Every structure is written in C-alpha cells, then in structure tokens.
Amino acid sequence: MKQLVQRLSQNRHLERSEYLRLLAGCDHELLKYINECARVVAMTYFGKAVYVRGLIELTNYCRNNCYYCGIRKANSNVARYRLEKEQVLECCRLGDSLRIRTFVLQGGEDSLLDDAFMQDLIKSIRRDYHHTAITLSLGERSKDSYQALYKAGANRYLLRHETANPQHYASLHPANMSPDNRKQCLRNLKQIGFQTGAGMMVGTPGQTLEHLVDDLLFLEEIKPHMIGLGPFIPQQDTPFAHEPSGSVEITLLLISILRLMFPKALIPATTALATLAKDGYERGILAGANVIMPNLLPIEYKTKYIIYDGKEAIHITPQEQYKDLKRRIESIRYYLSDSRGDYP
Numbered sequence: 001m002k003q004l005v006q007r008l009s010q011n012r013h014l015e016r017s018e019y020l021r022l023l024a025g026c027d028h029e030l031l032k033y034i035n036e037c038a039r040v041v042a043m044t045y046f047g048k049a050v051y052v053r054g055l056i057e058l059t060n061y062c063r064n065n066c067y068y069c070g071i072r073k074a075n076s077n078v079a080r081y082r083l084e085k086e087q088v089l090e091c092c093r094l095g096d097s098l099r100i101r102t103f104v105l106q107g108g109e110d111s112l113l114d115d116a117f118m119q120d121l122i123k124s125i126r127r128d129y130h131h132t133a134i135t136l137s138l139g140e141r142s143k144d145s146y147q148a149l150y151k152a153g154a155n156r157y158l159l160r161h162e163t164a165n166p167q168h169y170a171s172l173h174p175a176n177m178s179p180d181n182r183k184q185c186l187r188n189l190k191q192i193g194f195q196t197g198a199g200m201m202v203g204t205p206g207q208t209l210e211h212l213v214d215d216l217l218f219l220e221e222i223k224p225h226m227i228g229l230g231p232f233i234p235q236q237d238t239p240f241a242h243e244p245s246g247s248v249e250i251t252l253l254l255i256s257i258l259r260l261m262f263p264k265a266l267i268p269a270t271t272a273l274a275t276l277a278k279d280g281y282e283r284g285i286l287a288g289a290n291v292i293m294p295n296l297l298p299i300e301y302k303t304k305y306i307i308y309d310g311k312e313a314i315h316i317t318p319q320e321q322y323k324d325l326k327r328r329i330e331s332i333r334y335y336l337s338d339s340r341g342d343y344p
C-alpha cells in the first residue's frame with residue numbers, strides 16, 4: 001500500500017481501481033504515512049504558511065431544497081436574513097484589521113442578490129481593499145452573471161460539485177437540480193478566469209467509495225485551484241436529520257490524496273471537520289491542507305447560518321475565533337499568513 005502512495009506522489013495520478021484500493025485499504029498506519037507525505041508536498045510549495053479566508057455569509061435565503069442542508073428553502077425554522085451592503089463592509093473592516101487578505105462572500109441561492117447588487121458590493125470592496133482577494137460562493141448562476149461579477153472585480157469562485165456521480169447527486173437533491181449544470185458552471189467559471197474551487201462532502205447518505213473515486217477523477221478533469229471537502233453532518237430540520245455523520249479519517253485521507261494529486265491547490269481545513277473533531281483544524285493542516293476560513297459575521301447572524309448541527313465557533317466573536325485559530329495553528333508550528341494566498 002505504501003508503494004501506491006509513493007506512486008501517487010510521483011505521478012499525481014492513479015487508476016480508478018488503485019484509488020479504490022487506497023480508499024478501501026487505508027488503516028491507521030497508512031493514514032499516518034500518507035498524511036506525512038502530503039504534508040511534505042504542501043511544505044515544498046507553501047512552507048508553514050496557512051492562508052486565511054474571512055468568511056462573510058451574506059444571506060441564508062435559498063431557493064433550493066438540497067436534502068442535506070439546514071438552510072434549504074423548506075426549512076421554516078430558519079430565521080432568514082440578508083445583510084445590507086454597509087453590514088458587509090463592516091465585516092470587511094473587521095477582517096482587514098485582522099490582516100485578512102481574502103474575503104469570501106458566501107450565501108444561499110438568493111434571487112435578491114442579483115448582479116446589480118453584487119457588482120456594486122464587489123466594486124465597493126475592491127475600492128477600499130485593493131490588496132485583498134474577493135472570493136464568491138453564491139451557487140449556480142448563468143455564465144453572463146459570472147462574467148459580470150468577474151468584471152466587477154471578483155477573483156475567485158467556490159462551487160462544490162458535492163458529488164460527481166449523477167445517481168448519487170440525484171439522491172441528495174430534488175429533481176429540479178442537475179449535476180450537469182453544476183459541472184458546467186465550474187467549467188464556465190474556469191473559462192472566465194476565476195480561480196475556481198470545487199469539492200465534495202464526505203459520507204453523505206448512500207455515498208460509496210466508488211462515488212468518492214468518481215469525485216477524484218472529476219477533479220482530475222476540472223483541475224480546480226481550490227478544493228473544499230468536509231464530512232457530512234446531519235441537520236435536525238432536514239430529510240437527513242437521522243443519518244450518520246461522515247468520517248473524519250476518510251476526510252483526512254482524501255485531503256492527503258488531493259494534496260498529492262494537486263500539489264499547488266488551496267485546500268481548507270474546513271469548519272465541518274473542526275465541528276466533528278476538536279482538533280480538526282490542526283489535523284487538516286497536518287494532512288496537507290493549507291487554508292482556514294474564520295467567520296467574520298457578528299454572532300447574531302452566524303447563529304442563523306446553520307447548514308449542519310453543532311457548527312463550530314458560532315457563539316464566539318470573530319476576534320475571539322481568530323485568536324483561537326492563531327493559537328491552534330501556532331501550536332502545531334505553522335503560522336497564519338497575511339498574504340492573499342493566490343494559486344501559485
């Protein structure tokens with residue numbers, strides 16, 4: 001098995017059957033080994049830097065009804081909010097004071113966040129913070145819309161593909177959502193010039209190891225600049241309320257596999273990982289991740305953006321969270337970088 005890992009390191013690619021063997025046969029010892037290999041690769045490109053993305057969750061309105069997600073349209077227990085431009089800029093000021101050089105504007109698919117609103121917001125942020133990257137994560141939009149947002153000054157776009165397997169996709173989403181459209185969105189984003197992020201959840205209901213291999217092969221095709229993956233965690237008001245969470249270990253294994261496949265990619269240690277494991281951020285970084293995404297929202301809004309239960313750090317202020325993350329990252333002898341952390 002170690003030979004398989006070495007071959008992946010050298011070729012940055014394995015055959016389907018080999019990926020499957022790696023996923024199926026990974027024990028505790030091999031996980032330790034591949035985590036180390038991935039860490040060494042990350043180190044050669046990024047040293048001990050961990051890039052920081054300040055997350056601003058703009059809206060929890062969503063037109064979609066994904067079966068796993070707590071802010072799905074049908075969830076009437078959500079107190080919906082949409083930030084005003086001035087509130088977003090306040091989050092940016094706070095982020096800037098913490099020397100954060102990427103803002104991530106994330107939200108549900110909210111029809112009122114139209115191009116005009118977003119262009120104005122992006123231009124305002126761009127005007128005040130020349131040296132800060134603007135990342136969008138607003139779901140599926142038309143190619144024209146993506147183009148307009150890019151032109152307004154956004155640099156990056158995150159759109160997880162969630163699962164590359166069409167049958168599995170159909171078991172996680174209502175019939176009006178199409179895996180082909182989502183994949184096409186990713187191709188459009190790349191073509192426009194965005195640094196583009198894809199990714200999947202680990203351990204969603206019905207997911208098999210074959211599905212995860214489909215994800216790896218799809219990512220090989222897309223060649224994303226950023227890859228976000230975290231374990232599935234049930235949310236009590238969704239159809240998947242009683243499903244088990246995804247595995248922390250498989251998430252860490254996949255982070256390492258992806259680091260070996262994509263040495264220069266920006267890969268976060270996600271909040272979902274940190275929610276399931278108390279040392280999740282640290283273990284993510286030590287498995288080859290190189291990004292963390294602290295939240296810049298005031299507590300009153302953070303507590304309304306509950307896509308899964310138990311979400312990490314929603315009851316502490318952004319300043320407290322940043323301080324805590326800094327301490328944790330430094331405890332494993334890495335440091336929080338104050339650079340933009342673009343794709344090298």
Ligand code: 5AD
Binds near residue numbers: 068231234307308
């Ligand atoms: N558990 C874990 N991750 C989730 N996401 C949505 N719902 C859940 C959940 N219940 C992820 C999706 C989405 C990202 C913002 O959060 O992958 O793209």
